[in-house]
Amino acid sequence: MKFFKSAAFLLMYTATVTTAFAPASTSVTTTRLSSYDDISMRMSHEDHSDAATAASAGCDDRRTFMAKSTSCVAGAAASMSTLANLASPSPANAAAYNMWNQVAVPFGDTIFDIDFDSPEHGYLVGARGAFAETNDGGKTWEPRSFSNLDAEEEINYRFQIVSFKDGEGWVLGKPTLLLHTKDAGKTWERIPLSPKLPGEPSSIIALGPSKAEMITSTGAVYITENSGRNWKAQVKETIDSTLNRVSSSGVTGASYFNGAIINQVRDKDGAYLAVSARGNFFLTWEPGQDFWIPHNRGTSRRIQNMGFVEDDIHKGLWMTLNGGKLLISPKEVDLNASSFDFNESDIKTGGYGITDVRYRNEKEVWAVGGSNTMYVSFDGGKKFSFDKSANNIPGNLYNVKFFKEFGNMGWALGSNGLLLRYVG
Numbered sequence: 001m002k003f004f005k006s007a008a009f010l011l012m013y014t015a016t017v018t019t020a021f022a023p024a025s026t027s028v029t030t031t032r033l034s035s036y037d038d039i040s041m042r043m044s045h046e047d048h049s050d051a052a053t054a055a056s057a058g059c060d061d062r063r064t065f066m067a068k069s070t071s072c073v074a075g076a077a078a079s080m081s082t083l084a085n086l087a088s089p090s091p092a093n094a095a096a097y098n099m100w101n102q103v104a105v106p107f108g109d110t111i112f113d114i115d116f117d118s119p120e121h122g123y124l125v126g127a128r129g130a131f132a133e134t135n136d137g138g139k140t141w142e143p144r145s146f147s148n149l150d151a152e153e154e155i156n157y158r159f160q161i162v163s164f165k166d167g168e169g170w171v172l173g174k175p176t177l178l179l180h181t182k183d184a185g186k187t188w189e190r191i192p193l194s195p196k197l198p199g200e201p202s203s204i205i206a207l208g209p210s211k212a213e214m215i216t217s218t219g220a221v222y223i224t225e226n227s228g229r230n231w232k233a234q235v236k237e238t239i240d241s242t243l244n245r246v247s248s249s250g251v252t253g254a255s256y257f258n259g260a261i262i263n264q265v266r267d268k269d270g271a272y273l274a275v276s277a278r279g280n281f282f283l284t285w286e287p288g289q290d291f292w293i294p295h296n297r298g299t300s301r302r303i304q305n306m307g308f309v310e311d312d313i314h315k316g317l318w319m320t321l322n323g324g325k326l327l328i329s330p331k332e333v334d335l336n337a338s339s340f341d342f343n344e345s346d347i348k349t350g351g352y353g354i355t356d357v358r359y360r361n362e363k364e365v366w367a368v369g370g371s372n373t374m375y376v377s378f379d380g381g382k383k384f385s386f387d388k389s390a391n392n393i394p395g396n397l398y399n400v401k402f403f404k405e406f407g408n409m410g411w412a413l414g415s416n417g418l419l420l421r422y423v424g
Contacts, residue, residue, distance in 0.1 A: 112161070113162050114419075169181045203264055272285045280303070305354070320357065
């Protein structure tokens with residue numbers, strides 16, 4: 001049986017504190033991506049085939065069709081209302097929401113993540129070295145660059161994660177790059193990582209002064225309490241070893257595991273959820289457990305993404321599947337079971353993939369996806385309605401986040417530099 005080293009391993013620390021940012025160019029990057037970047041979500045082949053078939057048949061795209069359908073239904077409802085002497089609006093018209101506004105950013109590349117260390121101050125990161133800062137709560141964004149990375153080097157990085165807490169922040173990029181600040185971004189240091197690290201770092205979260213937690217593509221979880229000089233392993237058994245030990249228990253797809261997990265997400269208390277690279281099963285882990293627990297997906301469709309109900313593993317899980325399906329588990333699931341039930345949500349996606357789901361509160365739930373589609377539920381995810389905020393903007397939405405600690409402000413991130421702010 002293989003084990004992660006449970007003792008802390010030492011990473012060579014040669015980081016040099018540098019000036020916060022080199023002077024940023026005033027020109028705005030307008031380069032558009034010719035294809036999807038390596039996003040956390042994978043859009044299914046079926047989705048594109050459905051869209052192509054509709055286009056070849058001379059049909060309107062789905063969003064245009066929905067808009068026209070809403071107008072027709074609203075008109076018919078108005079006529080019926082006149083005949084019946086009713087004053088209430090039509091249900092279709094009432095369900096057409098527009099609750100997000102676009103915010104300009106100084107580049108045209110895919111935005112992967114956003115975080116704030118106060119209601120006014122925050123950062124966003126993206127492809128091709130995209131990095132921007134706000135000091136007015138996200139109303140305006142200014143381009144920034146790291147002075148310890150030259151311009152030619154910086155554009156080769158895809159900054160995927162940014163995380164702040166109490167003025168201390170981390171930025172994680174690919175090829176593997178870890179940056180750290182203790183002064184809210186005024187100065188940054190580059191943190192070397194051991195080449196013996198199992199897998200590639202895939203996410204990091206700031207936990208407080210000098211403390212952070214990192215997870216890799218093989219499911220190794222590490223914590224540092226001295227700004228990245230040393231990291232201590234939290235999971236003792238590799239996922240490969242776990243699957244070899246439990247493969248006879250009936251976890252479908254375990255024998256096809258290629259050693260990698262994707263879409264690793266962390267809840268507010270430190271529990272993790274991850275999907276196998278093939279999308280054929282998923283795994284959970286909670287602090288104190290020695291190994292990840294694998295679970296069947298319970299459907300023949302491939303998992304695209306997963307997350308937590310209200311950011312709490314004990315309140316339930318959500319799962320998106322090929323073909324634009326969304327399933328939500330009942331609350332209080334048995335996380336030691338190999339399988340548990342999911343209920344399918346009523347969401348009309350027309351086959352467009354759902355890339356992310358987030359709970360603003362217990363009842364209000366948002367889903368985003370391909371072709372910049374947005375949906376909202378006001379009953380905890382049972383039934384969703386269409387939101388037209390990004391209806392006329394080309395591209396795809398990949399991520400939606402709410403910051404409850406800062407007035408529950410919300411942001412949706414996508415391709416081509418798309419940033420949307422929740423206005424309600």
